[in-house]
Amino acid sequence: MKLVRKELVENCLPSAPEYRYLFSESWTAEAIGELRRLGRLDYYADFPRPFFRLRTPEGAQLRGVQGEPTCRVVFPGGAARASDDFDARLARLLAGVRTEQGGPEWE
Amino acid sequence: MSDLAIVEPAAYLNNAAEGWPRAPGVSQAVRQALEDWRHAAGRSAGEEEDPIEQVRRTLADWLGVSDPARIVFAGSATLALNLAILGLPPERFRRVLTTVTEHNSVLRPLLDAVTRCQGQIQLVDLDPSGVLDREAFERALEQKPTLVALNHVSNVTGQINPIEPLLEAARSAGAVTLLDASQSVGYLSLRPEQWPLDLMAFGGQKGLHGPPGVGVLYVSPRIELQPLYSGGSGVHSELLRQPPQMPLRLEAGTANTPALLGLQAAVRWQAGQAESFRARAAETAERLRQGLEQIPGVRIFSPPGPRVGVISFCLPGWESAEAAWVLRRSFGVVCRAGLHCAPLMHKALGSFPGGTIRFSISGFTRPEEVEAALDAVRRMAR
Numbered sequence: 087m088k089l090v091r092k093e094l095v096e097n098c099l100p101s102a103p104e105y106r107y108l109f110s111e112s113w114t115a116e117a118i119g120e121l122r123r124l125g126r127l128d129y130y131a132d133f134p135r136p137f138f139r140l141r142t143p144e145g146a147q148l149r150g151v152q153g154e155p156t157c158r159v160v161f162p163g164g165a166a167r168a169s170d171d172f173d174a175r176l177a178r179l180l181a182g183v184r185t186e187q188g189g190p191e192w193e
Numbered sequence: 194m195s196d197l198a199i200v201e202p203a204a205y206l207n208n209a210a211e212g213w214p215r216a217p218g219v220s221q222a223v224r225q226a227l228e229d230w231r232h233a234a235g236r237s238a239g240e241e242e243d244p245i246e247q248v249r250r251t252l253a254d255w256l257g258v259s260d261p262a263r264i265v266f267a268g269s270a271t272l273a274l275n276l277a278i279l280g281l282p283p284e285r286f287r288r289v290l291t292t293v294t295e296h297n298s299v300l301r302p303l304l305d306a307v308t309r310c311q312g313q314i315q316l317v318d319l320d321p322s323g324v325l326d327r328e329a330f331e332r333a334l335e336q337k338p339t340l341v342a343l344n345h346v347s348n349v350t351g352q353i354n355p356i357e358p359l360l361e362a363a364r365s366a367g368a369v370t371l372l373d374a375s376q377s378v379g380y381l382s383l384r385p386e387q388w389p390l391d392l393m394a395f396g397g398q399k400g401l402h403g404p405p406g407v408g409v410l411y412v413s414p415r416i417e418l419q420p421l422y423s424g425g426s427g428v429h430s431e432l433l434r435q436p437p438q439m440p441l442r443l444e445a446g447t448a449n450t451p452a453l454l455g456l457q458a459a460v461r462w463q464a465g466q467a468e469s470f471r472a473r474a475a476e477t478a479e480r481l482r483q484g485l486e487q488i489p490g491v492r493i494f495s496p497p498g499p500r501v502g503v504i505s506f507c508l509p510g511w512e513s514a515e516a517a518w519v520l521r522r523s524f525g526v527v528c529r530a531g532l533h534c535a536p537l538m539h540k541a542l543g544s545f546p547g548g549t550i551r552f553s554i555s556g557f558t559r560p561e562e563v564e565a566a567l568d569a570v571r572r573m574a575r
Contacts, residue, residue, distance in 0.1 A: 097514055098532050098533070098548070099513075099532060099548055101514070101547075132572070133519070133524065134524055135522065135524075136523070137523045139515075149519075151523055
């Protein structure tokens with residue numbers, strides 16, 4: 087599971103910058119579980135489409151929905167270095183995740 | 194890249210931003226306008242009647258405006274409000290009175306104009322109960338404002354401002370009066386000629402359930418606005434300046450005929466359905482509000498008094514933006530979160546900077562949509 091693309095998302099709040107991440111494959115329960123290695127994971131398995139939220143000790147917040155190949159990530163303070171560090175750790179973590187389903191087709 | 198294409202909505206509760214579904218006849222009118230060559234012929238092309246002037250008459254009839262030339266079309270409510278505010282003479286910005294309930298479509302052009310003209314702007318706050326402070330408004334009128342800009346309905350709480358007495362008092366104080374009817378159109382009767390107002394604006398895509406890309410500005414005969422832009426008008430091409438007569442004075446360039454014909458269809462539908470549409474909307478809003486009130490922990494920003502179907506709330510443990518995202522992605526409930534382009538209202542309500550989750554219904558909202566939304570909030574609140 088690889089990070090394919092990352093883009094800034096505008097919203098109407100004066101909050102930290104929010105990014106949309108696109109991955110090569112959709113989030114599975116296994117991949118979501120791996121996130122525990124990066125911080126505190128909340129997993130709402132009883133939602134119609136299970137929701138997960140990761141909070142790292144450095145303050146980064148990642149949220150996503152199981153079965154989708156995207157997630158949203160917020161970096162309080164918006165520091166570019168924090169973003170790069172997080173991306174590198176996330177990439178290493180997900181590189182070892184094997185999912186059964188194939189990746190979605192993207193235009 | 195989009196992550197919004199997968200889940201079909203279980204509930205569409207974003208009508209304060211854009212009314213959906215479109216009113217019956219709107220899509221057909223837009224399509225017909227795009228496909229019928231006569232609508233592309235334009236002014237002075239030998240057609241018996243300009244379709245845009247028919248739309249103007251439809252709007253004038255519906256609003257009770259005796260002279261259709263006082264109805265101006267723009268690309269959106271925001272552009273209509275800019276035409277109204279920035280077209281006023283500089284002396285009108287010497288002392289401006291407005292309220293914390295306003296949308297940025299009013300606040301930003303007002304601040305631009307006041308700054309440019311070195312004027313002053315005064316804001317009326319909410320009273321402790323959360324409604325517009327009438328006493329503060331009346332006290333502010335003693336300062337003889339030159340322009341008073343008022344919101345008919347808050348896009349955050351759905352609260353209806355008592356505009357007739359407020360506008361009457363403002364006019365008596367000598368002010369030019371501007372009403373932002375963006376959230377009231379379709380839900381409340383608009384009677385600009387019967388009310389003491391000079392300017393009123395709204396868009397086509399909210400309560401009218403018409404197409405986006407069209408705004409309407411009423412300009413009373415008391416007011417002469419300066420055009421913000423000039424150019425082709427299709428008539429009086431011998432003039433080197435924008436023709437002075439209304440509405441051409443404020444309508445340079447090719448009109449968005451498909452959107453205008455869609456707006457006409459929406460207004461015609463609305464004219465025949467207003468009472469039942471509004472009754473259904475009120476009933477649905479009440480059911481939604483009562484349901485939210487029964488969910489432990491939900492904090493509703495709900496002032497007393499009359500209101501339309503716009504409900505802002507917070508959910509403990511969830512930031513508003515995240516909650517709206519989860520509602521959409523996990524539950525298929527389409528809503529809006531954040532500051533809703535009304536930052537001063539959120540400061541007044543105490544919901545700044547995080548904002549609120551906003552559910553906004555319409556007369557088209559089905560009971561099962563309300564139940565789906567309430568079920569989602571209940572499960573998130575556990």
